[in-house]
Structures are given as C-alpha cells and as structure tokens.
Amino acid sequence: MKNIKNILRKKVLILDGATGTELQKRGMPQGVCPEIWCLDNPKVLKSIHLDYLNSGTDMVSTCTFGANALKLREYGNFDVKKINRRLTAIARSAVGKNCLVAGDIGPLGKFIEPFGPLDFDDAVDIFKEQVKGLIQGGADYLAIETMMDIQEARAALIAVKEITDKFVSVSMTYELNGRTLSGTDPVTALVTLQSLGADAVGCNCSAGPQDMIKFILEMKPYAKVPLLAKPNAGIPELIEGKTNFMMGSEEFSFYSKELALNGVNLLGGCCGTTPEHIKELKRVVSKIEPRYRLKKSISALSSARKTLVIDRNKPLLIIGECINPTGKKVLREELQKGKTSEVRHLIKEQESKGANLLDINVGAPRVDEKQMLKGIVQLAALQTNLPLVIDSSDPEAVEKALRVYPGRALVNSISAEKGKLKKLLRITKKYGAMFILLPLSDKGLPKDFNETKENIRFIFSQSKIFGFTKDDVIVDGLAMPISANPGAALETAKAIEWCSNIFKTSTVIGLSNVSFGMPKRALFNAAYLAIAQSQGLNMVIANPLSEELMNISKAADALIQKDKGGLLFCSNFKKECFSNINPSLGEVTFCDKIFVAILEGNKEDIKSYVQEAIESGEKAYDLVHKVMLPAINKVGELFNKKEYFLPQLINSAETMKIAFTFIKPYLSDNKLLKLQKKNVVILATVKDDVHDIGKNIVALMLENQGVLVIDLGKDVPAEKIIKEIRKHKPILVALSALMTTTMINMAEVINLSRKKGLDYPFMLGGAVVTKSYAQTLKVEYAKDGVEAVRVAKKFMRI
C-alpha cells in the first residue's frame, strides 16, 4: 500500500479503460456472463490487459465487475472465490510484475438496508467472499467502483477493510445532476468514505470527462485522500439512427488533462474508452505534476445525502434532543412496544424547526437498546437528510448503529471511563465517526475547571493514538444545574472559552441541564445559550421546537458576528418575498378586508370579517354581489393570467365558500336560495372512471357563483345521470373523465340524453378531453374550474 501512496506523490497514476466494451468488440456475445466467458476465452481477456499495458497504463483491472455471488447466481452455481482468483491470475500473467493489478469490485445489483431489502451484514459477507478470491489471485489493490448507493459502497469498503490493509479505492457513479441515483453528492460520498478508511475516492462511469471536472472541483477542498476519475468516452449520442460514444481519444485526453490539473490522482477510463484513449491520456497527463496536497483532517459529518461542515466561525449548530425517552412517557412507551410513529413525528418536527443534527437516544427500561438504536438509526436515515448523533453509553449498541449508518455520524459521547474509553475510540475510528469528548473520569464529575482541562487533554491524547485529530472531536462543556451549584454555569462558560480559544476544538453543551430544578426553564436555557455562544460555543444539544431558544440563538449569532451583518437573522424574519396584490391596510373597511381575505385565501379570518361587516350594517346581498363575487372573479382573472396557480385558486374558492355558508342566513327574502334553485348544475365523473379531483374543483368553483351543484360522484352510469337530469332540470350537465378509455362514455351519456329527448346543454372537462372532442359532440368544453364558471354563466338565470 505504501508503494501506491508513494507513486501517487510522484505522478498521476494511469488506470486502464473499459473492459466490457472491449470484450464485446473482441467477440463476446450478448447475454453471456462476462466473467465465465473470459475464463473460457482467457486469451481474449489477456489481449485486452496487454493492450492496456502497452498503451501505458500503470494498473489493469481484473474482469471481476460482476463476480459476486448475487450476480453470478443469475448464470448458474459458481465458486465465487475461484472465479475471482482465476481472473486475477489472468490479469497478473498478462501484465507481469511491473504493472499493478486492481481487483475490481462492482455493485451487487440489490439495494441494501435501510434503502433496500438486502441485510447489511449479508452484503458485507458477499463482498468478503469476492475480496478473498481477488487477494488469493494476487491483486495489489482493491477497486470498488460504479457504486450508485453509498450504503453499498460502505458495505464493500467495510468488507475490504475487515480482510486486508491493501490500498482500496471507492468510486461512485453520478448522474448528470451531480448526485448518485440514491441522492448522494460527491462531497458527501467523499466525507463518508474517506473517514471509513478508503485510500482513494472518486467517480466513474455515467459522465464524460468534462462533466466529471465539476465533481472533482467540489471534492478537492475536502479531500484527505487522493481522488480518482474514470470517465466514459463522453455521453452516447444518436447520429444517423445509431448511438455511439462519440468522444475520440484526443478530446478525451484534453478533458482528462483538466481533470489531472484540478486534482485527480488516479485517472483512467470507463465505458467506451479503449487502449487508444489510455495511450493518449498517458501522453498528455504524464507531464503533469500531481496535485497531491491533501487536507490532514476535516471536521464534517454526513448523512446519505448531505454534508454538514463544522466550522467554529459559523453560526451555532443545533442538535435536536427530542428523540430521547428520558422524561418522555409517550416516546418511552412507544419504544417499549417497538413502535416508531412518535420517533417519525419528532424527526420531521425537529427538522422543520431548524435542527442541524438529530440526537438519537433510545435507552429506557424494557427496551433492547442494541437492536432499537440500530433500527431507529436506519429509520432516521430514511426519514431525514440531517446527520445523526448516536447517543448511548453501551459500546455494543453504538457499534451496531454506526455499522449500518449510511454516513459519518457523531458519537455522543466518550469519557475517560476506563472500561469504555479504548473500546469506544476503536469503534468510533473503525466506522469513521466523530465524537463528543465528555470530560468525566471514573472519579465522576471534575471538581473544578483545572480537572476538566486535565480530563479533556487525557481523553484527547488517548484518541490521538487511534488517529483522531482535533477536527474529529467536539468537547462537551459539561453544563450543570445552577440549582445545585450556583457557579456551575460560569465554570462551563470558562471551559467553552478555553476549548474555543486555547485548545482549539469545537464545543457543545446539553443546554437544558443548566436550568434543571429552576422555574421558567426555557428562559434560563435561552439566556444561557446566548452567554455560551459569546464564549465560543458552536454546537448545542437543545430542543429546536422552542421558538424562543431558536430565535435567541440566531440573534446571538448576529450579535457576535458569526452571522455577518445579521443577514441570516434578517432572512429568518423576512415577512414577504414579494407581493403586488395587497392593498395598503391603512384605513380599510370591512368590505376591503373581505375582498382581500378572499383574494389571499385567508380562511382563518373570513368569517369574522363577514360577521363584523354585517354587524356594522352592511347588507348581506350587497356583500355577496359587490364584494365577494367580484373578489372571486378577480381570483379567476389572476388564475387566467397565471399570476395565481391552482393552490391559490382553490384556497380562495374555499375562503369564498366559508363566507357564503356564513352569510346565507342573513340574506333577506332568500334571494340566493331562489337564485340557486333556478341554477342547478349536475356534475359527474363518467362510468368506469374513478378520478374526481378536477370535478370536485369545478363543484367548488360553481357553488361560489350561486349555483346549486348536484354532484353525482365518480364512476356514474349514463342511466343514473339521465335520471337526475329528469329530476333536477339543470341549466348545465358537466361531465368529467381522465382517461381516453373512459372519455368515450361521455358520448354515451350525451347520446342517450338526446335519444330520450332531454335537450340540456353539456359541458365536458378532464385531462384527456379536448375542445375539438367536445365540438364533435356539439357540447361545451372547459379546460379548468375558472373556465367552467365562465361556461356556466352563459346559461345562468338571474
């Protein structure tokens, strides 16, 4: 491994190009198992390895991309280890000892928990079987490649690391939107995989070299390990009816040079590339000095889809504390019953209120913490993009959770407790996590600030043995209740200040401890948070559902200039993006208020505005005709001009409906009811069609115009509609259908109606219905609810 690292300091390592496409060129038929075909045709495989060697590659990859138990099973029963061993031996015999052989490991073709059905440890075992074969065959290096799922990449990497200390690279495949199919971005993959022990991280396949430059540029500032790129020969293009990889070797090498200049240390090709591409790449890249300067450490956490960089100069990070059964009866009882709905709720709630990380603690009586923590961590990994904090005092529970967590987690916490210190440090290191350093020892709480410092130094010195740096550590300032020790808060503040300015680490406190035993705890918590922030605190374990606390923390960030110029604070309290519909509410009448409430869809206040208007002497009939109808018609206008879209239109219509329902009893001489009786519209979704949302919108819109809507529902037979027409004598029959196959049932209704001598106007609507279809049936057409109102008005009787 040292050898490869040494080589990388001196030059950009040239990898080989595509094997699969080369095999096809050289006679491998479609539909066969490439690995088995290569064993039957070793000369062909050897010739490919040799051609790459002759083109100047420093390393060839074994033809073992699909040589895992799951993939091979599709073709029959094979000895996985033997196949990997033999294919590696073919590569070795082809290139001799002066070229490196990379044992190639591809995806299993199944998603792994929590993203799929395959058990994580089963996946690790499947990879291990392949890795053993590759090593037995003489692989110098293991290349995990074309991973689209970060969890699968982790499983493969853990498999390698649990078997060998050989150099291992992991490359993910990104879509052109810059994420894997599972949603992981390059920086997040890098943060997760390099902390888990990958010796090189990068990208291959999917994109051409020009598209990969941006992935490399994103990763380089965070890279502790060399970066790898194996792009395709461009993106296949369709020309004269044939699809082809269009990028020739010259263009490929041009962009590859850019990749090397921007920091790629291992460079080769993937689909569509040939020995010619590699030869040209070698010619261009061999003159380039490698950019090997790497970051020594990085303070960053990740989930499967997001990275959180921890920077002491940036605003406070909130670790949501709510998933902890201590003192929470509902949560505790749920966990004891093995249920998770409260956890799901708390995950969503905390995230929506601005938590940056979520603490997961499931320790409670009658709860199997080891299994439960693992399960909840997997659940949270699906439910949220926020990185997780694994909170347990049981090292085994921590290990189980870290093993399956598809990101870089934070362990809460590691103290100087002798029985656990080394165990937890080993586990945390193995899974690449960061940890909260809790300055407690077997003696318990430190008696003063000096002992706190001693404990911090001791725990950190032990962690250094395992390879941790200060960037991997967050020191807990040990917030203690002032009810027990009035000076405790100041002691904690001293510790925070010392860690931030002298020891130079990030700091965190469990905020609510400080107010334990005090009244008005939320006040104490918020006040102390601001004090701690001023001392340098950059993370806090707290309740993000407390609006007071969240607001104070933002204000404090602005005051201590971590939120420069208070920009974040201001944006948080910004009331409007823009609005050009609000009249000034200086001297507004009740009528104005009603008009604006309908316009804005203010369902909460409309009733009281109408009531106030009536109490102040406004006539109900005038309110309907001079305020409400003009308001809803204005909404229709805005919708037609696309200034309003559907939710606004419906919201306004619902507001109008509330107003209408409320005002009905106030309408003297029942004018409205008379009007409604004269204006009946029958609505139905035709037979065999179960879609009715569009019809329901039309019903809502028509009702607001004083129409009496008889809604027959969905999947309504023609006979039933005819019966209702006879009964209600409507001004209009409105039919809806969403599918081409059910649209024809509209014609059936219309024809039947005419046959029965019922000459009533019809209006058609629905996703597949067109104006021309309606015209062929000589009926009206409405493309949406607003148009339906316009059509209905043509038939309305006043």
Next chain:
Amino acid sequence: MKIQFFDSIHISPPKNKIYSRLGYAENLTVLTWEQRKKIDENIEKALDSVSLKGAGVRIPIKAITSSEIKLSKGIIFKSKSLVKFLNDCQEVLLIAATAGERVGECIRQSSEGGDMTYAVILDAVGSEMADSALIWIISYFDNQVKRENKYVMKKRFSAGYGDFLLDNQKIIWDILKLKKIGVNLTEKYILIPEKTVTAVSGIKLISR
C-alpha cells in the same frame, strides 16, 4: 426474465415539477411569503403519505413487424406507434411505479373534509413522485446495462396512448407481477392505487 422489485424508492421530491403541475408559472405567478410557506409545508406533509415502490424487467425483442412487437415467452404488443417508438431496440424495458395507497386515501379524505387546497397538492405530489420514481427506475436500468454497451431510452410509452391500447395494461401488470408491490388492476384496466404509472421503454445497443 428477472423482475427487479424496488420495495422502497427514495428520491428527492421534484418540487419544481410539483409546482408546475399545480400551474405555477415562473415570472408570472405571484406568491406572498406566507402563501409559499404554507404550500411548501403542505407539500412536505403530503410527501409523508407517499411510499414509492416500483418494478422493472428487461425482455428481449424476438421480432418486430409493422404493427406488433413479439417478445420472449410469447408476449405480443400490438401497436404501430410502439413499433415506431422501439425502432432499433434490442430489448424492451417494462416499468411501473406507485406512490402507494395512502396518498389516494388522503386525497379522498381531504376532498370530502372540505380541504380541497390540500387535496390538489396531494394529487400533484402523488403524481409527480410516481413519475419521478419511473424516471429513477429508468436511470437504474440504464446504469445496469451500460456495461453491456447498451443504454435505456429516456423516453417512455404508456398503455392508453395512441394505438397502444389500455388493455395492454393487463399484460404489463401480469408480467411485472405488480400485485407484489400492492398494485391492482380493475376490469377496465385502471391501476389501483390511483397514483401508479406503468410504461414501456427500449434498450438499444451503443454502436462501436
């Protein structure tokens, strides 16, 4: 013919597409901060009721005439437009995605409960999530076939369009064994849950 089932598909919600489906027009639609916040909250809430599942299968094309496609196992699709669509393809890819039962149930409850605003948001979220899951499945297979020097066409064709009649839905439903992911088919070939989509795409060889 190995069917690949996806019991749990996780994708980023296509917020822009959801807004577009609801009629939002960039540079035209005017939203106050409160309205946007409320709609975003409703979209988030609606996403909780979505549970994406899917299935896909590759089937080699045995023969193509001017009006039908013959696949292995005696499967035949009759449609001139599908024949045109699958020109030069070696295989067809049959795919399906569903947003699950709950979203439909929530739409019904909201509609009946008088909250049509939320109902239309749920409707848009369900449709777009199912559609995005279909795109995700296509990308998944595209990644799988790349090593075979093939690619999956980004375009897709669904039963019920043109001369590819809706009764083909039954063939697709049977082949993909969609019951396994909770999708049923009515006698009139309507997929239940409502927010379910199926499609045919093609797999082509990349020329050398």
